[in-house]
Amino acid sequence: MNPFATLGVPARFDLDLRALEKAHRELSRALHPDRHLGASPSERRDALSRAVEVNEAWRIVRDPIRRAEALLALRGARVSEGAEPKADPEFLMEMLELREALAEARQGRDLGAVRTLARGIEERSNRVLGELTAGFAGGEAASLVAKVGELRFYRRFLDEVSAIEEELAA
Amino acid sequence: MTLFEIFDPKAAPRPIGIDLGTTNSLVAYVSNERPVAIADCDLEVLVPSVVTYLDRGDVVVGRRAQLLAPEHPRDTIVSVKRFMGRGADDPETRRLGPYEFIDAQPGEPNTVRFRVDGGKVVTPVEVSAEILRALRQQAEDELHHVGGAVITVPAYFDDAQRQATKDAARLAGLEVLRLLNEPTAAALAYGLEKKQNGTFVVYDLGGGTFDVTVLVLDDGVFQVRATGGDSALGGDDMDRAIAYELLADLGFDAKRQTPRLVRLVLDEARKAKHALTTQEQVEAVVPGHRSVTVTRARFDTVVRHLLERTGTACRRALRDAGLRPEELDGVILVGGATRVPAVRAYVQELFGKPPLADIDPDQVVALGAAVQADLLAGEGRTDEVLLLDVIPLSLGIEVGGGVVDKILPRNSTIPCSAKATYTTQEDRQTGFEVHVLQGEREMVADNRSLARFTLKGIPPMPAGMARLEITFQVDADGLLAVHAKELTTGLEQTVSVKPSYGLDDGTVERMLLDALDHGEADLVRRRLAESRVEAGRILLATRKGLEADADLLEAGERAAIEQACVDLDASVHGEDPARIQARIDALDAATKAFAGRRMNRAIARAIEGRRVEMVEKTVEHAKGVEEAHAR
Numbered sequence: 189m190n191p192f193a194t195l196g197v198p199a200r201f202d203l204d205l206r207a208l209e210k211a212h213r214e215l216s217r218a219l220h221p222d223r224h225l226g227a228s229p230s231e232r233r234d235a236l237s238r239a240v241e242v243n244e245a246w247r248i249v250r251d252p253i254r255r256a257e258a259l260l261a262l263r264g265a266r267v268s269e270g271a272e273p274k275a276d277p278e279f280l281m282e283m284l285e286l287r288e289a290l291a292e293a294r295q296g297r298d299l300g301a302v303r304t305l306a307r308g309i310e311e312r313s314n315r316v317l318g319e320l321t322a323g324f325a326g327g328e329a330a331s332l333v334a335k336v337g338e339l340r341f342y343r344r345f346l347d348e349v350s351a352i353e354e355e356l357a358a
Numbered sequence: 359m360t361l362f363e364i365f366d367p368k369a370a371p372r373p374i375g376i377d378l379g380t381t382n383s384l385v386a387y388v389s390n391e392r393p394v395a396i397a398d399c400d401l402e403v404l405v406p407s408v409v410t411y412l413d414r415g416d417v418v419v420g421r422r423a424q425l426l427a428p429e430h431p432r433d434t435i436v437s438v439k440r441f442m443g444r445g446a447d448d449p450e451t452r453r454l455g456p457y458e459f460i461d462a463q464p465g466e467p468n469t470v471r472f473r474v475d476g477g478k479v480v481t482p483v484e485v486s487a488e489i490l491r492a493l494r495q496q497a498e499d500e501l502h503h504v505g506g507a508v509i510t511v512p513a514y515f516d517d518a519q520r521q522a523t524k525d526a527a528r529l530a531g532l533e534v535l536r537l538l539n540e541p542t543a544a545a546l547a548y549g550l551e552k553k554q555n556g557t558f559v560v561y562d563l564g565g566g567t568f569d570v571t572v573l574v575l576d577d578g579v580f581q582v583r584a585t586g587g588d589s590a591l592g593g594d595d596m597d598r599a600i601a602y603e604l605l606a607d608l609g610f611d612a613k614r615q616t617p618r619l620v621r622l623v624l625d626e627a628r629k630a631k632h633a634l635t636t637q638e639q640v641e642a643v644v645p646g647h648r649s650v651t652v653t654r655a656r657f658d659t660v661v662r663h664l665l666e667r668t669g670t671a672c673r674r675a676l677r678d679a680g681l682r683p684e685e686l687d688g689v690i691l692v693g694g695a696t697r698v699p700a701v702r703a704y705v706q707e708l709f710g711k712p713p714l715a716d717i718d719p720d721q722v723v724a725l726g727a728a729v730q731a732d733l734l735a736g737e738g739r740t741d742e743v744l745l746l747d748v749i750p751l752s753l754g755i756e757v758g759g760g761v762v763d764k765i766l767p768r769n770s771t772i773p774c775s776a777k778a779t780y781t782t783q784e785d786r787q788t789g790f791e792v793h794v795l796q797g798e799r800e801m802v803a804d805n806r807s808l809a810r811f812t813l814k815g816i817p818p819m820p821a822g823m824a825r826l827e828i829t830f831q832v833d834a835d836g837l838l839a840v841h842a843k844e845l846t847t848g849l850e851q852t853v854s855v856k857p858s859y860g861l862d863d864g865t866v867e868r869m870l871l872d873a874l875d876h877g878e879a880d881l882v883r884r885r886l887a888e889s890r891v892e893a894g895r896i897l898l899a900t901r902k903g904l905e906a907d908a909d910l911l912e913a914g915e916r917a918a919i920e921q922a923c924v925d926l927d928a929s930v931h932g933e934d935p936a937r938i939q940a941r942i943d944a945l946d947a948a949t950k951a952f953a954g955r956r957m958n959r960a961i962a963r964a965i966e967g968r969r970v971e972m973v974e975k976t977v978e979h980a981k982g983v984e985e986a987h988a989r
Contacts, residue, residue, distance in 0.1 A: 196965040211965070212771075213579050216746055218960040221773060221834045222536075223744070225734055226895035227903075228946040231953035236773060238957065240831070243774045247767075344800075350677070351799055354670050 191245035191258050201259060201324035203249065212246045253343060256320055256336045263329040267336065275337050283341050290345070294352045302356070306349040313342040371505025371891075373535060373735035374497045375543070375727025378486065378509055378523065380439040380565030380592060381694060382720060383407050385493040386728035387501060393547065393725035393732075396500050404720060405496070407565075409488045410434040413476035419492040428625075431456035431617035433475040437594055438489075440566045441470045441482040442526075443519035450590045456617030483526045490530035506533040508731040510723050512567040513539035514587035514750050516796055517808055517838050524835070533888070535734045537835040540564070541571035542745055543726030544692040545580055547717055556687030557583075559675075561705055561713065562723075563668065564693035566592040570672045572679040581746040584678035584769050586671040591664060593631070593695030599660045600627035600652065604642055607650045619644075631657070635697050658700045665704045672708055678769055689713040694720050746771050753808075753830055753838060756793035758783065760802045765830050768798065775831040779845075782826075786818035790826050792842050813842045815849055882935070889938040893930050896942060897923055900949060903956060910955045915948075922948040 192199035195211045217223070219239040224232050248254040260267045286305065293301035316335050323332045375386045375393070382404040386395045395403040402421070410423040411433045418426060427434040435457070444451055446461060451470050460471040460479060471479050490509075497504050509532075511523050520537055527534045541560035548558075555576050562569040569587035573580055601623045605612045610619070626642050630652050633640040639653040676683065689705060691713045696702065705713045717725065733743055748771055754764040757780070766776045782790065790813045797805030816824050825845040832838050843850045900923060904916065922945040929941040 209581075213576065213581065213746075214964040215961065216771075217579065217744055218964040219957075220744055220746070222734060225535075226899040228896050228900065228949050228953060229942070230946050230950045231899075231957070234954060234957055236833075238961070240773050240775045243771045244776065247770050247774065247776075347798065348800065350674055351804075354674070 189241070189245070190262065191248040192262075194241055194245035195249060197249065199259060199262060201252075201255060202321045203255070205250070208246075208249060212242065212250075215242045252317055252320070253336060253339050256324075256332065256339070259324060260329055260333060260336065265329045265333055267333060275334065275341075279338065279341075283345075286345065287348075290348065290352070294356070297356055299353065299356050302349060302352055306346060309342050309345050309349075313339060313346075316342070371503045371735075372497075372501040373505045373728075373731035374501070374507050375538075375724050375729070375731045376490065376493055376507050376509045376532075377540070377543075377721075377724035377727060378439065378489065378493075378511075378526075379407055379723075380437045380567065380594065381407060382565075383489050383493060384721065384724045385497045386721070386724040387497065388728050388732035393728040395721050395724055396497055398496050399499075405489070405492060407438060407489055408434060408436050409438065409485050411474035411476075411478055411480065415476070415478075417488050419488050427621060428618065430475065431621040432458050432473075435472060435474075435480070435482075435485045437566055438482050438485040440590070440594070442486060443516065443522040444470055444482075446470050456620050483522050483529065486523065486526035487529035490527055490532060494530060494532055504532075505735055506535040506731065508536045508538050508543075508727045508734065509534060510538050510540045510543050510727050512562070512564070512587065512589060513541050513569045513571055513582075513585040513747075514567065514589045515836075516589070516751060516806060517836075519589065520836055524837075531884075533891075534835075535731055537837075538727055538730050538745070539569075539571070539582070539585070539747055539836075540723045541569050541585070541690075541692065542573065542580060542582060542747055543724075543730065544690055544717075544722045545571075545573055545575065545726065546729050546743075546745065547722045547726035548690055548714070557679075557681065557685060558688050558690055559672070559686055559709065560690045560692055561668070561672070561696065562587075562692035563695040563701060564592050565695070566590070566594050568592060568668050568671065570668070570675045572675050572681065578743045579746060580744070581771075582748045582769075583681075584675045585748055585750045586675040586678070587750070588667060588671060591667055593693070593698075595664050596631055596661050596695065596698070597624055597627040599664065600630055600642075600657065603652070603656070603660060604644065604650055608644065608647050631698065635699060654699070661698075661700060665701065669704070669708050683709045683711075686711070690722075691715045692719050692722055747834075747836070748772060749774070749832055749836060751796045751806075752798055753832070754795050754805075755828055756791075756795060756802050761800060762795050762797075762802055762805055765828065766832065770832075772832050772836055773834050775829060777827055777829045780826045780828065781822045782816070782819070782824045783821055785821050787821065787824070788816050788818060789814045790816060790824070790842070790844075792828060792840065794830075794838075794840055808838070809840065811840075811842075813844065813849065816844050817847060819846070885935040886933060886938075889935040889942070890930050893926055893938050893942055896945060897926060900945065903949070903952070907952075907956050907959065910959065911952060915952060919945070919948045919952065 190199070195208065195215065197203060197208055197211050216239065219235050219242060221232065221236050221239060224235040227235070248258050257267045286309070290302065290305050293305065316338050320332060320335055323335070372387055377384050384395050384403050384405060386393050397403045398405070405420040406424045408420065408423040408427065410418040410426040410430050412418065423434055427436065441451055446459060446469060451459065458473045460473055470482055473479055494504060507527065509523060509527055511520055524534055524537060541562050544560050544562065545558060557572070557574050560569070560571045560573065567587065567589050568591040569585065571585045572583045574583055602612055604623050604627060605615070622644050626644050630640045630642045634652070634654050634657050639651060641649045642652055643649045686709060689709050689711060691702070691705065696715065696719050702713060730745065748769045749766060750768060752764045752768045753766040754762040757763045763778060765778050766774060791810065792813060793802070793810045794808040795802060795805040796808050799805050813826065823846070827843045827845055829841040830838060831841065841850070900919065904919065926938070926941040926945050929938045
């Protein structure tokens with residue numbers, strides 16, 4: 189499936205997010221199950237499966253990591269997690285240390301330290317997003333795979349941060 | 359009343375909206391394009407969600423049950439919503455309360471069961487069905503013929519809790535048009551009244567649940583961006599916090615009290631909370647004991663930690679939606695507990711703007727549900743308004759090392775589906791265990807287990823050779839089905855994820871039969887009534903389709919479809935539900951290709967309409983009109 193084609197939007201990394209939302213909204217207006225409640229069973233099934241497809245495309249395209257993966261896949265790169273070349277050992281080491289620092293902050297119930305770590309990761313994540321925008325504009329593919337991998341690490345880190353924030357607030 | 363009378367082809371069925379709340383429930387419908395709550399004979403719209411079981415087998419619901427509560431503390435189930443879809447050993451079910459629970463024996467389903475007067479055993483689904491039955495009756499007294507219901511649930515309700523709510527509705531003889539998330543319902547009530555576009559937060563603190571929802575209203579589409587909350591946090595917790603204070607002041611040990619005293623203290627605590635909405639202090643008097651002074655400052659202090667829990671959920675929802683508080687256009691308050699001044703002050707502090715509360719926070723959810731019911735039943739402005747909702751919690755499956763692999767992330771728009779592929783770990787492995795989980799944490803133990811099943815019969819192969827494809831599907835009610843398939847052999851298995859709280863389809867069907875006066879015979883009549891309604895809807899939709907897209911018909915197609923319509927119409931006048939169903943299937947087959955072509959046209963129009971608009975925008979740009987871009 190080409191999620192960009194499903195939504196009828198251009199296949200690029202720096203999408204106009206408002207136009208994307210609008211695309212999803214208009215297709216939902218045509219396909220959402222609520223619009224076909226009184227219809228025949230086969231029409232309902234048909235609308236449902238297409239609505240599901242549109243929502244799946246939207247889930248992919250609006251998320252920078254999945255959007256990058258989809259673009260790389262369109263350019264023939266292998267991007268599913270695990271199928272990629274191993275990440276740079278220096279990067280892995282650094283992430284390991286940051287995760288340890290996060291675990292320590294959690295143990296010490298130090299919400300301030302948790303948030304400082306999170307801000308650092310958010311900045312790095314934003315930087316990589318900028319690099320991806322430039323890279324995709326330049327038509328690259330292979331060199332971008334590692335950057336998407338980096339983003340996945342940051343995402344997981346930030347997910348853990350929000351879980352810890354909740355735990356410490358409870 | 360017999361069910362046969364429900365089917366009256368002349369009286370138009372009226373769709374209703376139901377807010378099945380923790381503390382109060384109510385029912386509403388749309389009258390002259392405006393939603394209104396339906397009052398009972400005492401002109402009260404709120405029905406306390408309280409059910410008393412008396413030993414003669416009588417069941418009392420609402421205010422009368424509330425009055426019976428002090429004398430029947432164990433037989434009166436209050437706030438049953440807290441127990442919906444929960445296990446008997448869930449800590450939530452064992453908090454301060456006067457009930458007698460029945461422990462699940464090994465091998466028995468892990469369902470909450472209450473023992474009430476005369477030794478009768480009831481489940482939360484049955485208790486909720488009593489409340490729904492009372493609401494249905496109230497609606498029928500007013501409208502005569504009730505068509506179908508939209509029932510609201512907290513956005514944060516998990517799969518088991520949603521399924522339990524749907525089962526309760528079936529048990530009460532209600533056709534569920536849709537389970538609707540409460541905050542979305544509130545926005546619907548607000549949006550249609552005010553017709554304003556923008557980004558809103560709905561802060562919903564009810565009796566037993568807290569929900570926060572970030573949504574965008576744009577051109578009649580309500581799109582939920584993020585949702586969060588706590589399905590075990592609400593006004594009841596405030597009552598409990600004050601109750602602990604009262605018990606301590608009176609020198610009691612909260613852990614060792616009679617059900618009667620606990621009930622009295624909880625009631626007194628609730629009264630004190632209500633009084634403190636307008637007063638600076640209140641004298642709480644537990645009958646038979648000295649009075650205790652509770653000041654608003656003391657109240658604010660004991661509930662502060664509860665408010666901070668809501669703040670954490672709000673911050674996360676904003677982060678998920680990619681928004682800062684100052685980007686919001688408004689904050690909508692829902693739920694009786696938002697009347698508490700400390701809550702309003704906290705919301706203002708959190709979002710930096712005074713919240714909106716123009717519509718009665720106790721009624722707004724039911725009013726929104728009525729609007730949605732009206733839209734779904736085809737009476738309303740279907741072409742203008744649409745709700746796009748999301749799943750509140752991530753769904754995933756267990757992979758090696760007790761880690762969860764998220765398959766559908768939280769805040770995915772529904773309906774949705776996603777696939778993931780796994781392989782076997784050992785040589786000659788013939789079974790593959792699928793463990794379905796809901797939650798945000800990395801480790802299995804920190805998430806909620808929804809279901810486990812084993813895909814059996816995989817032919818023996820070396821490790822890593824089998825390819826297992828797991829598909830998650832979530833429908834528009836937010837209910838999950840999981841499908842597992844072994845790709846090299848085509849072996850398949852599908853489960854609807856539901857029995858985690860212990861009621862399978864068979865049990866619900868049995869309860870349904872027990873609840874009907876004449877069992878089987880009533881059930882057949884009900885099926886007949888339901889198939890007639892279904893047939894009527896399909897005939898109407900088919901005629902509309904033939905009219906709207908006549909140009910898409912191929913030679914001979916119209917004649918075949920019209921014949922199938924005539925056949926179906928004839929069967930509706932008969933008495934055989936199976937025959938009606940067969941004719942529905944025949945019409946379905948006759949229209950299948952035509953329906954597909956209509957769908958393609960709808961998609962093309964959706965995409966085309968947007969292109970036209972984009973061209974217009976480009977023209978605007980060319981004229982130098984600055985376009986505000988999203989981040």
